[in-house]
Amino acid sequence: MPVRIPDNLPAAGILESENIFVMSESRAANQDIRPMRVLILNLMPNKIETETQLLRLLGNTPLQVDVDLLRIHDKESKHTSIDHMNAFYRDFNDVKHKNYDGLIITGAPLGQIDFEDVTYWDHIREIIDWSQQHVTSVLFLCWAAHAGLFHLYNLQRKLLSTKRSGVYCHQRTDTPHPLLRGFDEEFYAPHSRFAEMDINELQQHPDLEVLAHSDEAGAYLVLSKTNRNLFVIGHPEYHRNTLKDEYLRDIDQGLDPEIPRNYFRNNDPQQKPVARWHSHGSLLISNWLNYYVYQLTPYDLTDMSGITPWESEV
Known part of the structure; x- marks a missing residue:
């Protein structure tokens, strides 16, 4: 089934060239179906790149998915035109009276700034x-x-x-869990961040469950016991060249970055990166x-009261 996006969104052409089914708002309006409504709060500098990912x-x-794009403020972006932002993004005041099946909050280049010092x-x-009152499930990235x-x-x-930049091997928990259906015992995922969570604190927290971790990179998948919040401490959405682009950008800025781990073939930045996370990234989002x-959200989005946690599986 397609993902429904605004007419003329730049990502449409890229996705169609990859044989990924997208549908314009005007075409979807003629269908009689209850699609999933997903809101994306895009905090990344290059909005179009992240939208596409x-x-x-x-x-x-x-599933058919209707997507709304949300911005955190209406200030001009350095990496995305104001015309694009005004055409495709909504302000919070435009959506806060609505309910959504899902919300995705992206990463942001704020890893070395205290949360309270972030302007927004x-x-x-x-x-x-x-x-926590208007969305069935929230997916937090990086x-x-x-x-x-916090x-x-x-x-x-x-x-x-x-x-911490690179592609790391992760291990899933042995506990049967719907989120991990189809996952291999070990799988890879990209990381690009300046901070980490204490995995012992996460494992001991009564309201959280660590579903996957890396011996090198730490906790990766953390789910709240209510199922409402999924914390993905990494970037399953990254394109093959995203870590390379970040690495070259950091070099241009004179930051002397380390070569991303387990990423370039033979650990040589002159060779092509090896993408080994796309299948598990797709499986995770599916x-x-x-x-x-889909399995928990009410058919009538005006009623969000009946959401209950998954019971343990045998």
Whole structure:
């Protein structure tokens, strides 16, 4: 089934060239179907790149998904034209009276800044608080995962001495869990961040469950016991060249970055990166949409009262 996006969104052409089914708003208006409604709060600098990455994953699922794009403020973006933002993005005041099946909050290049010093931190907190009553399930990515764990559970992150960048091997929990259906015992995922969470604190928290971790990179998938919040401490949405682009950008800025781990063939930046996470990235988003959005969300989005946790599986 397709992901429905605004007419003329730049991501449409890219996704169609990859044989990913997308549908314009005008075409979808003629269909009689209850699609999943997903809101994306895009905090990344290059909005179009991140839109495309997330829509690529959403468009690979068997569900029809209607997507709204949300911005945190109306200030001009350095990397995305104001015309694009005004044409395709909504302000929070435009959506806060609505309910959504899912919300995705992206990462942000704010890993070395205290949360309270982020200029729009109050807006982030407001949207997270709103989501707990108006959204069936919230997917927090990377920086947003740290921010959500801090705001909702008062868990502090730890800053790293160097940026953790690369593609790391992860192990899933042995506990049967809907989110992990189809997952291999070991799988790869990209990381690009300046902080980490204490995995022992996450494992001991009564309201959280660690579903996957890496011996090198730490916790990766953390789910709230209510199923409403999924924290993905990494970037399953990244394109093959995203870590390379970040690495070259950091070099251009004179930051002397380390070569991303387990990423370039033979660990040589002159060779092509090896993408080994796309299948599990797609599976993760498909499982989230199916088991934590579609299976739990009410048909009538005006009633969000009947959402219950999954029971343990045999």
